[in-house]
Amino acid sequence: MTFVLASPLCVKSNHLPPQVFELSIAGELRSDPESIDAASRDYGNIVREFPSAVMDPLSVRDVRTLVSFVYGNGSVGLTLAARGRAHSVRGQAMACDGIVINMTRLVTPVNVSWSRSLGHYADVGGQELWIDVLKETLRLGLSPVSWTDYLYLTVGGTLSNAGIGGQAFRYGPQISNVHEMDVITGKGELVTCSKEDNPELFYAVLGGLGQFGIITRARIALDRAPTRVKWIRMLYTNFSDFSRDQEHLISSQEGMTVPDYVEGLLLMHETQLDDYYSAADRARIMPLITENGGLVYSIELIKYYNERTKSSVDLDVKILLEGLNYVPEFAFERDASYVEFLDRVHTAELELQSQGLWNVPHPWLNLFVPSSRMADFDVGVFKNIVLKNNITTGPLLVYPMNRNKWNDQMSAVTADEDVFYTVAFLHSSGFDQWQPFDAQNEEVIRFCKDNNIKIKQYLPHYTSRAHWANHFGSKWDTFRKRKLMFDPKNTLSPGQRIFNSQ
Ligand SMILES: Cc1cc2nc3c(=O)[nH]c(=O)nc-3n(C[C@H](O)[C@H](O)[C@H](O)COP(=O)(O)OP(=O)(O)OC[C@H]3O[C@@H](n4cnc5c(N)ncnc54)[C@H](O)[C@@H]3O)c2cc1C
DSSP states (O other): OOOOEEOTTOOOOOOOOGGGGGSOOSSEEEOOHHHHHHHTOOTTOSEEOOOSEEEEOSSHHHHHHHHHHHHHTSOTTOOEEEESSOOOSSSTTOOTTSEEEEGGGOOOOOEEEEETTTEEEEEEETTOBHHHHHHHHHTTTEEESOOOSOSSSBHHHHHTTOOOOTTHHHHOOGGGGEEEEEEEETTSOEEEEESSSSHHHHHHHTTOTTOSEEEEEEEEEEEEOOSEEEEEEEEESSHHHHHHHHHHHHTOOBTBOOOSEEEEEEEETTOOOOTTSOHHHHHHHHHHHHHTTTEEEEEEEEEEEOTTTTTTHHHHHHHHHTTOOOOTTOEEEEEEEHHHHHTHHHHHHHHHHHTTOSSSOOOOEEEEEEGGGHHHHIIIIIIIIIIHHOOOOSOEEEEEEEGGGSOTTSSOOOOSSSEEEEEEEOOOOOTTOOHHHHHHHHHHHHHHHHTTOOOEEESOOOSSHHHHHHHHGGGHHHHHHHHHHHOTTOOBOGGGOSTTOO
């Protein structure tokens, strides 16, 4: 196996102050080669940065003790990275020469409560996996409302980005469904924050790329959980029908029949059609892709139901599909449990794990694109770059969201239009074969720049301060001021390379 890049900015000095090993903590601080090696890797398998030590905390107090030490007495420049599952793809949860905090070693219960003002909610640790939040809340017939496609991610990790998926058009991203958090700031203070209390910290942390504090508890909004879903896919041979129908579906008003989830993806020759489709369906779809020049678009739509709504769900689906312009005979329907649907990527993960294809490089590019430029993006990127290069492996997701479900006071950045799309190039490659994918990613970004398509990166990765300033745009000043307020020594999440870049 050939490895990959160490960041050019990472110069190791092993300069940990000896007092750090004398801190009164219940957990462990390790510097053995195995722990250091594990903390120098992530899901991307592209960047490697070696920390000087790794902390396995046993309590929130342990984390706070370490952060306070670094802020109060630590040597200048010592950095700390909270590490969820390191499902980042560009070293964002690493800390070159610093200390990586393995958040998932913490164990805290999921507490479900109800209040008149908030309804049902769950208090969960920042280290909690969303799959465990789902399992615990389902015991009471409840569930969070906004999901990522994959549930083996931590609450702290997704709230540091946004947490997007097919429910976001309706409920907003996961960061729009948090009532309150406990956060250990870069100054070592443990602060409870919400829209009402310490709002500056609350909004900073949501989508804040780990720059302002370590989330140790989040209060997540819950609703009644459905038990089953109608899982629909429709195929399109032209982009304008595909995007018109997606935007129509996400514009449904509450009170009407509203879908519960809308996503979309591109089907190309290289696309592995998943087990959703029968062998007979696959045999029909492949020629459609060929006839259409190698590219077909697919909308994925979900309608939830339970015992009470079982008798009306078919009518709801019929209403939702009415007037849509998919290719006749290319609409598919499956019935699945709510959990089977939400946990679908884990099923794919197990399959890839068994083939040794999960822990490979992931040169991903995730973009937010304004709706008004998607037709240009379709021609310029999907047809003239992706199809022509013919190297795509892994899903290419395309679906719209409503900007009014995002709160502009949060750190998270969107494209500047009422409706914008997420376009996710979720490539995987061989260990010494990720560079052509990155070259294609660069080509996509260059095309957008040359054609004045004002994209924003989601799960962004830049290496220069100027790029970060451009990424945050009008939010950059606030972002910098908040950094000074909550992490003035630039201690936290150095792997994002924002305040430690040139
Ligand atoms: C297979 C797969 C599918 C995915 N699907 C989606 C999707 O559908 N939608 C979506 O939005 N994202 C998706 N992601 C991306 C995911 O949201 C990010 O990888 C995210 O970083 C969460 O991963 P993590 O919990 O492992 O966090 P890490 O990668 O461990 O951390 C991410 C960043 O957050 C910081 N951080 C971690 N924990 C905390 C904490 N408690 N407090 C403060 N900062 C913290 C880290 O220092 C780092 O900077 C997917 C990723 C994978 C691998």
